[in-house]
Amino acid sequence: MSDVAHPAAPDHPATPGSAVPPDYLHDGHTLRSWLFTTDHKRIAILFALSITLFFFIGAIAISVVRLELVTPAGDLVSDDTYNKMFTLHGIVMVWFFLIPSIPATFGNFLLPLMIGAKDLAFPRINVLSWYLYVAGALLTVVTIIAGGVDTGWTFYVPYSTMFSNTAVLTAAMGVFVNGFSSVLTGVNFIATTHVLRAPGMTWFRLPLFVWAMYATSLVMVLATPVLAMTLLLIVVERWFDLPVFDASRGGDPLLFQHLFWFYSHPAVYIMVLPAMGVASELIACFARRRLFGYSFMVYALVAIAVIGFFVWGHHMFVSGQSPYANVVFSFLSFMVAVPSAIKVFNWTATLYRGSIGFDAPMLYAFGFLGLFTIGGLTGLFLATVPIDIHVTDTYFVVAHFHYIMVGGTVSAFFGALHFWWPKITGRLYPETLARIAAVLMFFGFNLTFFPQFVMGYLGMPRRYHVYPPEFQIYHVLSTSGAALLGVAYVMPLFYLIWSFRWGARAGANPWRAKGLEWQAPSPPPRDNFLTPPVVGEPYDYHPPEGPTAAEEQVA
Amino acid sequence: MDERRREIWIRPLLTWAALCVLLAATCALAYVPMGRANLAVSLAIAAAKAGLVGVVFMRLFENNPLNRLAAAAGPIWIFVMFLLLFSDYATR
Ligand SMILES: [Cu+2]
Numbered sequence: 001m002s003d004v005a006h007p008a009a010p011d012h013p014a015t016p017g018s019a020v021p022p023d024y025l026h027d028g029h030t031l032r033s034w035l036f037t038t039d040h041k042r043i044a045i046l047f048a049l050s051i052t053l054f055f056f057i058g059a060i061a062i063s064v065v066r067l068e069l070v071t072p073a074g075d076l077v078s079d080d081t082y083n084k085m086f087t088l089h090g091i092v093m094v095w096f097f098l099i100p101s102i103p104a105t106f107g108n109f110l111l112p113l114m115i116g117a118k119d120l121a122f123p124r125i126n127v128l129s130w131y132l133y134v135a136g137a138l139l140t141v142v143t144i145i146a147g148g149v150d151t152g153w154t155f156y157v158p159y160s161t162m163f164s165n166t167a168v169l170t171a172a173m174g175v176f177v178n179g180f181s182s183v184l185t186g187v188n189f190i191a192t193t194h195v196l197r198a199p200g201m202t203w204f205r206l207p208l209f210v211w212a213m214y215a216t217s218l219v220m221v222l223a224t225p226v227l228a229m230t231l232l233l234i235v236v237e238r239w240f241d242l243p244v245f246d247a248s249r250g251g252d253p254l255l256f257q258h259l260f261w262f263y264s265h266p267a268v269y270i271m272v273l274p275a276m277g278v279a280s281e282l283i284a285c286f287a288r289r290r291l292f293g294y295s296f297m298v299y300a301l302v303a304i305a306v307i308g309f310f311v312w313g314h315h316m317f318v319s320g321q322s323p324y325a326n327v328v329f330s331f332l333s334f335m336v337a338v339p340s341a342i343k344v345f346n347w348t349a350t351l352y353r354g355s356i357g358f359d360a361p362m363l364y365a366f367g368f369l370g371l372f373t374i375g376g377l378t379g380l381f382l383a384t385v386p387i388d389i390h391v392t393d394t395y396f397v398v399a400h401f402h403y404i405m406v407g408g409t410v411s412a413f414f415g416a417l418h419f420w421w422p423k424i425t426g427r428l429y430p431e432t433l434a435r436i437a438a439v440l441m442f443f444g445f446n447l448t449f450f451p452q453f454v455m456g457y458l459g460m461p462r463r464y465h466v467y468p469p470e471f472q473i474y475h476v477l478s479t480s481g482a483a484l485l486g487v488a489y490v491m492p493l494f495y496l497i498w499s500f501r502w503g504a505r506a507g508a509n510p511w512r513a514k515g516l517e518w519q520a521p522s523p524p525p526r527d528n529f530l531t532p533p534v535v536g537e538p539y540d541y542h543p544p545e546g547p548t549a550a551e552e553q554v555a
Numbered sequence: 556m557d558e559r560r561r562e563i564w565i566r567p568l569l570t571w572a573a574l575c576v577l578l579a580a581t582c583a584l585a586y587v588p589m590g591r592a593n594l595a596v597s598l599a600i601a602a603a604k605a606g607l608v609g610v611v612f613m614r615l616f617e618n619n620p621l622n623r624l625a626a627a628a629g630p631i632w633i634f635v636m637f638l639l640l641f642s643d644y645a646t647r
Contacts, residue, residue, distance in 0.1 A: 194621075222632050258640055309635060313643065325643035 021525035023426065038123035039526055041424075044109035046130050051097050051105065052493075054137060058092035059486065061085045065465075066479040074466045082465035083150035084166065090153025095175050096137055098405055099267065102274035103220075104129070104185055106416045107213045109424060111189060113517035113524065114207050116198025116533045121191040129184040136178030143170040152463065154264070157245040157256040161237040169238060172231040179224045179231075182270070186220030189213050198516070200535035204295065207515050207538055211298050212277025215305040219266045219273070223309070227263035230256065257319055261312035269308040271405055272372070273301060275412030276343055279368050282415050283347050284539045285513045286362035287354025291539045293346045300339035300346075307336040317388045326385050333383035340376050344369065359511075360434035364415030367442045371407025375400060378453065393463075395474075396456025399449045407445055414441065414492065421496065422506030426523045429499045433491065441488035447481025514540050570611040577604050 021027070024041045028034075034042055064085045068076040077085065108126065112119050120126050143149055146167040151160040160168050193206070193214050206214075233256075236242045243249035245256045284291045291297060313321060313329030347369055356362070378400040381387050391397060414437075421429050455474035460467060467475070509518035517524075519533045537544075581600050589596065609615045615626055 218628075222628060226636070254643070258643070262636055309632065310639065313639065316643075321643045322646040324646040325639075328639070328642050 020530070021527070023521065023523040023525055025425075025523055027526050036127070038119070038127055040108050040112055040120045040123065040126060041524065043126050043130055044105050045424075047100060047104040047108060047133070050130075050133060050137065051100055054092050054096040055489075058089050058097060059489070061089040061092065063482070063486070065089065066482045068465050069467070069475040070472075070479050072467050072469045072472050077465070079465055080150060081148075083152075083463070084148035086463060087149050087152050087171075088144065091149070091171060091175065092140065093405075094153055094267070094271075095178050096133075096140060098271045098409055099178075099182060100133060100185070101271070101409065101413050102278065102416060103189070103213060103216055103270075104133070104181075106209075106278070106420060107189060107216075107274065108185075110420065110517055111192060111210060111213055112196065113423075113520055113528055114210050114515055115193065115196060115201050116516050116529065116535060117192065117196035118527045118529075120188050121196055122188050125184050125188055129181045129188070132177055132181035132184065136174045136176075136181065139170050139174030139177060143167045143174060146170060154260060155231070155234060155256075156260075157234065157237075157253045158247075161234055161245055169235060172234050176228050176231045176235075179228045182220045182224045186217035186224075189217040190221065193217075198533060198535055201516075204298070205535065205538050207277075208280035208291065208294075208297055208301070209274075209277035209515075211301050212273045212280070215301040216270055216273045219270050219305050219308065223263045223266040223270075226259055227267075230259040230263065233259075254316070254319055254321065257316050258312070261315045262309070265312040265315065266305075266308045268401070268404065269304055271409045273304065275368060275372070275409040276301065278412040278416045278419075279347060279365050279372075281513075281515065282361050282365035282419055283350050283369075284541060285419075285511055286357045286359060286365070287351050288357075288541045289350050289352075289354040289539075290541055290544070291346070292349035292352075293342075294538065296342055297346055300342045303339040304336060307332065307339070311336055311383075314383055314388070317385050318392045330383055330385050334380065337376065337380055337383075344373055344376070358435075359418075360429075360431060360438050361415045361419035363435060363438035363442075364411050364418065367438065367445075368408055368411040368415065371403050371411060371442075371445065375403030375407055378403065391456055393461055394456035395452040395460045395462055398462050399452035399456060402449050402452075407449070411441065411445075414438070417492065417496070419511070420517075421499070422510045423517055423520075423522050423524070425500050425503075426506055427499045427503035428506045428510060429492075429503060430495050433495045437488050437491040437495075440484060440491070444481050444484030444486075444488050448478050448485055449481070451475075451477040451481075514538070566611060570607055573607060574604055577607075 024039055027039070028037075034046065037043060037046075062085070064077060065082065068074065068082055068085075074082070108120070111117075149164070149166045149168055149171040151164050151166070151168060151171075155168070155172060160172075193210060197206075233244045237244050237246070237251075243251045245251045245253045247253055280291055280297060283289075311329055311333040313325055314333045316329075317326050378396070382391070382397065382400060418429060418434055418438075421427070451474040455471050456462075458471070460471045460474070506522050508520065508522050510522075511518070514536075516533045516535065520529050577600050581597060584593070584596055584600075587593075609626060613626060615623055618626075
């Protein structure tokens with residue numbers, strides 16, 4: 001990556017007498033210039049590299065689990081190792097990949113660009129957020145070296161406080177420290193959206209991705225402290241023998257579940273709201289349509305963020321929680337489906353009469369739309385108390401939340417990666433390979449997780465490494481799907497790295513998209529814009545009352 | 556200059572002293588047997604500390620409505636948490 005290979009961006013040729021600032025990738029070449037940067041774009045890259053590393057650690061852990069499950073007998077790893085592997089997979093994927101995935105990378109990179117700002121409101125807090133992530137991640141690595149942890153990612157008491165003799169403390173502290181990274185990112189995004197919008201960028205002109213980041217940040221700031229406190233209580237009970245959750249000494253184990261899910265259900269929305277923001281950008285752009293029902297999309301995002309706090313008890317229907325509370329939480333869980341459904345209908349309505357391009361980002365957006373819908377609808381099954389009692393702790397639940405988090409969020413993550421890759425690197429990715437990877441990811445995903453709905457409904461419990469032989473066919477299907485999924489995840493790693501060096505140069509706006517980020521050069525310089533961006537109506541893909549792109553083609 | 560000194564030194568230092576007194580009270584009262592009232596007293600002291608921080612350091616009385624709403628979100632969310640927690644604990 002020498003300077004020679006990167007002449008000045010062709011869309012902004014250097015004119016004599018005016019110095020064109022270097023793009024952010026070339027604004028300093030030392031390691032120091034990266035590790036001590038305050039540029040939101042560089043911090044986004046730092047986050048992207050670290051979460052990619054942890055994505056592969058989590059993926060290796062689950063590969064062991066899936067291979068073990070090919071046969072009904074426990075023949076690949078011991079039961080202890082199996083427990084540690086699915087725990088590692090959960091902890092790493094939830095807190096070190098999914099929670100920061102879209103906000104800390106694309107949110108960091110795009111939020112200032114999309115509102116016409118030079119950076120986030122607190123650039124140093126932004127880089128501190130990355131260092132806290134690294135500190136939490138290192139504690140997780142220490143946990144692995146210390147032999148791992150076997151409590152499941154949920155750290156349920158009394159097992160985690162009284163019985164497990166694995167590295168619970170370092171694991172819990174790793175997540176604890178990482179929580180502060182989330183809070184700082186959230187505070188930064190909220191402040192930035194309030195004070196750094198360019199002139200003319202009113203609240204109801206903000207792109208939905210920005211609204212999604214705003215709603216996500218609210219959840220991060222309001223929910224994460226409760227997780228921190230809960231994990232600290234585990235540490236206090238293990239270390240100082242303070243019986244907070246020990247029923248025999250006046251504590252209450254169910255209190256742990258209440259506090260844990262008060263964070264962890266909203267955490268689902270920390271993972272999926274950003275994906276909804278991405279889907280809104282991609283669908284509008286590739287359908288060449290104004291987003292249908294913009295204001296309702298905004299209200300729905302905020303409604304999901306708020307109502308998402310009122311539903312946590314649906315994780316506790318069989319815990320011994322009172323039947324009255326079960327009814328309340330069941331009802332509230334149905335409520336949160338309403339704004340989610342509004343969003344699905346509005347995305348679909350945006351496609352109507354659109355001129356749809358089937359480029360790779362749009363294929364991922366379609367994948368998101370279908371898989372999120374299946375995940376959401378099976379969530380309604382689980383919100384229904386009698387069905388939930390039948391399928392609690394089975395693979396039905398595992399399939400449901402993977403449809404949301406992997407089918408939904410990870411699809412959107414890859415959609416975002418391809419859509420904004422030209423902006424981030426200044427290069428175009430190879431379209432055909434990208435489409436193959438997108439389709440493969442969709443098939444691999446369904447092959448992995450659809451059989452899990454079936455076997456879960458038939459009674460296959462989660463977190464067991466030995467199982468009755470009648471479930472083997474579903475596990476074999478699931479594991480072969482996981483292999484396809486693995487290929488689909490590794491493919492972009494290769495062709496994107498290739499395109500970073502050898503890909504065709506992207507202009508400022510290869511997709512003819514309407515967001516402000518496309519008015520900046522690709523890749524943008526340190527201060528993002530060479531000239532102040534021109535703010536207009538959001539998603540201005542066709543005149544408000546005029547013909548759509550599709551109708552113009554017919555005429 | 557006097558106004559500035561009051562703002563930068565005296566106000567925060569007095570508040571810090573008050574917070575320390577309240578902290579000492581929490582520790583001391585933990586050893587005074589008051590039965591169930593112990594919990595209520597501890598929570599009241601905690602609320603007083605939070606109130607001091609909100610009024611002095613966060614300047615909530617002088618702030619614009621949006622920032623006050625943002626600060627109110629914390630107590631409102633804790634209220635929601637307790638409300639729904641007791642939908643379980645009060646009906647077991
Ligand atoms: Cu939930």
